[in-house]
Amino acid sequence: xxxxxxxRVLLMITLLFMLSVAVFFLFNMLPGDPxxxxxxxxxxxxxxxxxxxxxGYDQPVLVQYQNFVGGIFFGRxxxxxSPEPIKCEAPCLGYSFSRHEEVMSLITRAAPVTFWLAVGAxxxxxxxxxxxxxFAALRRGRWQDRLxxxxxxxxxxxxxxxxxxxxxxxxxxxxxLLDKPEYVSPFEDLGKFLATMILPWIVLAVLYxxxxxxxxxxxxxxxxxxxxxxxxxxxxxxxxxxVVKHALRAGLTPIVTSAGLDLAGLLGGAIISENIFNxxxxxxxxxxxxxxxxxxxxxxxxxxxxxxIIVANLVVDxxxxxxDPRVRLT
Amino acid sequence: xxxxxxxxxxxxxxxxPYLSVSNLVVKFPSEDGIVNAVEGxxxxxxxxxxxxxxxxxxxxxxxxxxxxxxxxxRKSAKVTGxxxxxxxxxxxxxxxxxRKLRGNKMAMIFQDPMSSLHPFYRVGAQxxxxxxxxxxxxxxxxxxxxxxxxxxxxxxxxxRRVDDYPHQLSGGMRQRVxxxxxxxxxxxxxIADEPTTALDxxxxxxxxxxxxQLQSEFNTAVVIITHDLGIVADIADEVAxxxxxxxxxxxxxxxxxxxxxMPYTLGLLASIPRMDRETNRLDPIRGNPPxxxxxxxxxxxxxxxxxTDRVPNRACFEVRPELLESxxxxxxxxxxxxxxxxxxxxxxxxxxxxxxxxxATAGAGGTGPAAPVGGPA
Ligand SMILES: Nc1ncnc2c1ncn2[C@@H]1O[C@H](COP(=O)(O)OP(=O)(O)OP(=O)(O)O)[C@@H](O)[C@H]1O
Ligand code: SF4
Ligand SMILES: [Mg+2]
Numbered sequence: 001x002x003x004x005x006x007x008r009v010l011l012m013i014t015l016l017f018m019l020s021v022a023v024f025f026l027f028n029m030l031p032g033d034p035x036x037x038x039x040x041x042x043x044x045x046x047x048x049x050x051x052x053x054x055x056g057y058d059q060p061v062l063v064q065y066q067n068f069v070g071g072i073f074f075g076r077x078x079x080x081x082s083p084e085p086i087k088c089e090a091p092c093l094g095y096s097f098s099r100h101e102e103v104m105s106l107i108t109r110a111a112p113v114t115f116w117l118a119v120g121a122x123x124x125x126x127x128x129x130x131x132x133x134x135f136a137a138l139r140r141g142r143w144q145d146r147l148x149x150x151x152x153x154x155x156x157x158x159x160x161x162x163x164x165x166x167x168x169x170x171x172x173x174x175x176x177l178l179d180k181p182e183y184v185s186p187f188e189d190l191g192k193f194l195a196t197m198i199l200p201w202i203v204l205a206v207l208y209x210x211x212x213x214x215x216x217x218x219x220x221x222x223x224x225x226x227x228x229x230x231x232x233x234x235x236x237x238x239x240x241x242x243v244v245k246h247a248l249r250a251g252l253t254p255i256v257t258s259a260g261l262d263l264a265g266l267l268g269g270a271i272i273s274e275n276i277f278n279x280x281x282x283x284x285x286x287x288x289x290x291x292x293x294x295x296x297x298x299x300x301x302x303x304x305x306x307x308x309i310i311v312a313n314l315v316v317d318x319x320x321x322x323x324d325p326r327v328r329l330t
Numbered sequence: 331x332x333x334x335x336x337x338x339x340x341x342x343x344x345x346x347p348y349l350s351v352s353n354l355v356v357k358f359p360s361e362d363g364i365v366n367a368v369e370g371x372x373x374x375x376x377x378x379x380x381x382x383x384x385x386x387x388x389x390x391x392x393x394x395x396x397x398x399x400x401x402x403x404r405k406s407a408k409v410t411g412x413x414x415x416x417x418x419x420x421x422x423x424x425x426x427x428x429r430k431l432r433g434n435k436m437a438m439i440f441q442d443p444m445s446s447l448h449p450f451y452r453v454g455a456q457x458x459x460x461x462x463x464x465x466x467x468x469x470x471x472x473x474x475x476x477x478x479x480x481x482x483x484x485x486x487x488x489x490r491r492v493d494d495y496p497h498q499l500s501g502g503m504r505q506r507v508x509x510x511x512x513x514x515x516x517x518x519x520x521i522a523d524e525p526t527t528a529l530d531x532x533x534x535x536x537x538x539x540x541x542x543q544l545q546s547e548f549n550t551a552v553v554i555i556t557h558d559l560g561i562v563a564d565i566a567d568e569v570a571x572x573x574x575x576x577x578x579x580x581x582x583x584x585x586x587x588x589x590x591x592m593p594y595t596l597g598l599l600a601s602i603p604r605m606d607r608e609t610n611r612l613d614p615i616r617g618n619p620p621x622x623x624x625x626x627x628x629x630x631x632x633x634x635x636x637x638t639d640r641v642p643n644r645a646c647f648e649v650r651p652e653l654l655e656s657x658x659x660x661x662x663x664x665x666x667x668x669x670x671x672x673x674x675x676x677x678x679x680x681x682x683x684x685x686x687x688x689x690a691t692a693g694a695g696g697t698g699p700a701a702p703v704g705g706p707a
Contacts (some may be wrong), residue, residue: 141405226445227440227442227445227446228445228446228447228448228449230401230440230446231440231446231447231448231508231511232448233401233432234399234401234432234433234437234438234440234512235432235433235459235460235463235511236429236430236431236432236433236434236463236464237429237433237459237463238429246448249448249450249451250448250449250450323450324449324450325449325450325495325497326449326495326497
């Protein structure tokens with residue numbers, strides 16, 4: 001087990017390295033001059049040249065990459081020979097010259113917002129999705145099953161920007177049930193935090209809950225004809241125990257896989273919900289940086305999202321071994 | 331050593347049959363039409379006795395067993411007739427009522443022990459769950475019972491094995507675990523659906539012996555389902571041969587082996603090699619069983635029967651034969667007169683068989699081929 005985890009972590013690091021190379025070189029080949037972005041309207045050819053030098057964009061791509069990786073481990077200093085050098089402590093993901101801030105501190109500021117958004121929605125959708133899925137499976141073929149399936153189909157096919165805008169319009173603007181969303185940390189003002197997060201949570205959860213409801217229902221129904229489920233019935237167990245303890249447990253693997261990867265994906269930023277509800281999370285940061293072609297931020301965010309997915313994959317694989325004793329992690 | 335409650339054998343000698351099945355019919359409506367899986371089955375079993383149900387694949391053996399256990403999905407199947415278990419009728423009983431009997435008064439083990447145990451739970455947890463479903467006992471007590479049961483079914487080092495997962499056990503061991511699980515609440519009825527089919531030949535006899543041994547310990551009524559007449563000869567008191575959802579012959583084991591009458595039974599017996607009998611050549615039954623969607627008119631066996639010309643007026647093709655008493659406790663479903671059936675049997679199976687050479691044993695008392703049963707007194 002320990003050896004397995006060790007090997008997986010090594011593999012993870014290799015993957016991240018390869019990814020960083022790919023991301024770095026791909027983004028560097030994009031059209032557009034990063035140096036131009038540093039001065040906006042005030043740009044003159046001389047200023048652009050100077051900034052290019054300050055940022056290190058004048059150097060060969062390979063050297064730039066070397067500096068970038070070096071920054072992650074040891075920190076780096078931008079415009080070292082200018083009167084006001086910018087020190088960027090390790091781990092340094094780069095420096096955004098359009099925002100005049102380290103990428104790392106931008107990310108650490110936005111990450112908690114996205115974290116709470118993703119985790120809150122995750123809890124809601126898993127609870128709602130899985131329990132509705134079990135409910136539908138228990139009532140398979142009856143009107144309750146069809147109703148649940150119908151609702152999930154509606155939830156599944158409604159685009160989240162649509163649900164988001166509708167909710168925002170009625171709840172906030174028309175009925176004034178909630179204040180205009182403005183993010184605060186839950187440790188600062190829990191009430192306001194919840195009032196801000198509840199709508200985006202719902203928007204995200206609707207889509208995912210619909211998917212997990214179907215997934216759970218289908219998984220349960222698929223294993224419901226298996227021999228060991230028949231054995232469970234032959235013991236005289238109540239149908240609910242048969243479905244939850246025996247059938248659901250057996251059909252859990254794909255649910256865990258999806259849950260892990262979906263959560264990881266969301267932790268990288270929920271672009272639509274964050275934008276509609278004015279949440280300064282990673283999704284908003286990403287959109288903003290892309291519109292401004294802020295390469296250092298985009299590179300940093302891409303690497304972060306990719307690492308999340310890679311870590312989630314490892315966690316999911318470890319969970320398999322917890323769920324299914326036949327899985328040997330060696 | 332003090333026996334745990336669950337292991338105490340019910341000492342009340344019960345006179346009447348513990349299980350009586352009367353005119354059991356199971357139909358599955360399907361897209362292609364109605365699947366006639368079981369078409370009017372009657373039998374009964376007393377505690378301490380074993381009935382073997384024998385027949386080819388698709389003859390309705392499993393569905394009969396599942397219907398008794400209330401494990402046929404009532405939403406997708408139509409079950410009629412009567413199943414009396416210890417004075418209670420089960421066909422009309424609501425699901426919740428049958429559930430309390432399942433695993434408690436009646437238990438079942440299945441063909442494939444590989445897939446019949448839950449792969450994700452420890453053996454001990456699966457056994458304890460069975461105990462705790464029906465009795466209010468602590469987890470610890472249930473675990474002790476599980477260990478005790480494992481040792482009784484001959485699993486070595488049960489204290490260690492109780493924490494194994496099913497995949498850590500061999501097929502034979504898993505079937506022992508299934509048996510332990512079925513017997514943990516001391517059911518008075520055990521149904522074993524082809525308990526050895528999935529096992530190595532060497533293990534098969536051990537499992538059958540184990541069932542026989544536990545049966546006398548627990549004084550259980552046993553229904554054992556098989557398509558291999560050879561394997562149950564030693565432990566069955568009676569044999570019912572099923573064909574196309576019907577019982578076609580039913581007699582004490584001795585009688586059935588010594589003096590079979592129904593042509594289908596002859597075919598089954600002719601295809602097992604026996605030491606005590608000179609078989610010319612294994613003579614399997616030609617053709618295939620009929621589709622349960624459309625049973626043939628007349629005798630359901632007629633498309634495969636070699637003796638239809640022995641019956642006048644094409645009766646085999648047009649008239650359904652009844653299951654009639656050929657001799658006391660020997661029921662046969664065939665138009666050919668009894669005398670001639672025995673002559674045919676002798677010629678097919680060789681000397682030493684048929685012609686009333688063997689007399690139905692007195693031992694079959696109490697476990698009669700059932701006349702239709704009403705409610706108990
Ligand atoms: N749930 C079901 N729905 C529809 N048809 C079924 C169902 N269960 C069984 N059948 C059909 O009923 C018939 C009898 O099946 P059954 O399983 O009782 O046969 P069997 O005698 O046990 O055979 P085997 O030796 O293969 O186990 C078969 O034709 C089978 O296809
Ligand atoms: S009734 Fe006719 S077809 Fe059926 S077993 Fe007897 S002889 Fe054969
Ligand atoms: Mg079967």
